[in-house]
Amino acid sequence: MDELEIILKLARQARRETPPPLRVTAAVLEAIRVPQPVLPIRTLAFLAVAAEAAAVLVLVLAVQAWTRSVDPLTLLYPSLEASLR
Amino acid sequence: MDELDRLDIAAALRGDDEAFGRLVRRHAPAVASLLWRFTRDRLCCEELVQETFVEAFFGLGRFRGDAPFDHWLRRIATRVGYRFWKNRDRLRACVSLDDLDYPASEADLDPGAAGALVHELLGRLPPPERLVLTLMYFEDCDTCEIAQRMGWTRAMVKMRAFRARRRLQAIARREHLLEKFGWMS
Structure with a gap:
């Protein structure tokens, strides 16, 4: 018999154990009767639209900034303007 | 139902x-x-x-x-x-296994003491491995049932069970479980 067989035998014996009696019903009922904070659907919809608009704005600005930083032609514009002057 | x-x-x-x-x-x-x-x-x-x-x-x-x-x-x-x-x-903090009561014979082995001992041994494993062996040993769950309960894949459960057994055996050896339960063999 190895160590794992001993542990398995102990666990089989432990299956017959019953936990001490617990009183939970009253506490559960009390917890579920507490009114849950509920945001009205209009508030949620407004927040969702505002968050989406902000996300789109950030995306547009990020794309613009990225395009400007990687386009070599944009680097020419300041020198072109200076030579025309 | x-x-x-x-x-x-x-x-x-x-x-x-x-x-x-x-x-x-x-x-x-x-x-x-x-x-x-x-x-x-x-x-x-x-x-x-x-x-x-x-x-x-x-x-x-x-x-x-x-x-x-x-x-x-x-x-x-x-x-x-x-x-x-x-x-x-x-x-x-883990309780030292030496502080637990060890039954001297099969007749002394009550379910509570056995439960406490296995609980302490399994408590030395990381939670995922501990969970797999707890459900296998105490609840008689197979790998399929554990996978369903936890939303894990069956392969993952099998791997965790394998690692958990290996680790548990090493812990039990370190704690000289064979000597403490010599009367079982």
């Missing part, structure tokens, strides 16, 4: 709290018995049982009713217990 459970679930969904109270009274012993494997502290166990039923209440609308209600509750309870291990139990 049990007819009484079906009626009480329907009533609870219509807002009858007392019907849910009846469900709690009927299923609390089984849930407590499972969660006793996660903590052997009475107050802690009580809190976990409450948490399980509160989660069940707020998720009752998602219960499809194609399996017995207690299977669904066991799934919630297992996840509650696992979360408890991950959040709190890792902070606890």
